[in-house]
Amino acid sequence: MFALGPHLFEISARRFLEGIHRTHGAPALAAAAALPGVSAELDQHAAAVRDILDLGVDSAEQIPATVLLAGYIRGLLSELTEPLTEPTDWATAQWLHMRLAGACLNGSYCVAPAAPKAS
Incomplete structure (x- = not known):
């Protein structure tokens, strides 16, 4: 028998990061392709x-990268006092949106959603 704990953390982290990539990563990358300023800001974040x-992070090399990144992002989101809305214009996006997209x-941390299978 093997311990499922670490695998469950990674699965949960992956699902969470896929959602962040869908709402922030992919849209910001699309905006960055057209706006050099957005590209530079994303790179800095x-x-x-x-x-x-x-x-x-102490002992970061012992923690799966996806778990580290998900924990960092969850920490940022836990400080929100209002619900997070998606930015309407990436050129004027707030710091938090740019940090989530930059993450x-x-x-090694990025978890892009799998491409849909052709039917």
């Missing part, structure tokens, strides 16, 4: 998140 997770850009 992605680097900041990467540094926080790599350097600011989706981290290669």
Whole structure:
């Protein structure tokens, strides 16, 4: 018998990150393709998140990357006092929206949703 605990954390984290990618990562990437300023800001947020997770978490190498990233994002969202709405214009998006989108850009942390199967 094996322990399911770590696998359940990863599955939960993956599902959560897929939702963040759908609401923030993919739309921000689309905007960044047309707006260099958005691209630069996303890159800065992605680097900041990467540094926080790599350097600011004790024993980070022992925790699955998806779990680290999901925990970081959940921490950001737990501080909200109002429901999070999707930005209407990425060129003027608030800090939190850009941070969530930037978090989706981290290669080892990014969890893009699987492409639908052709029928």
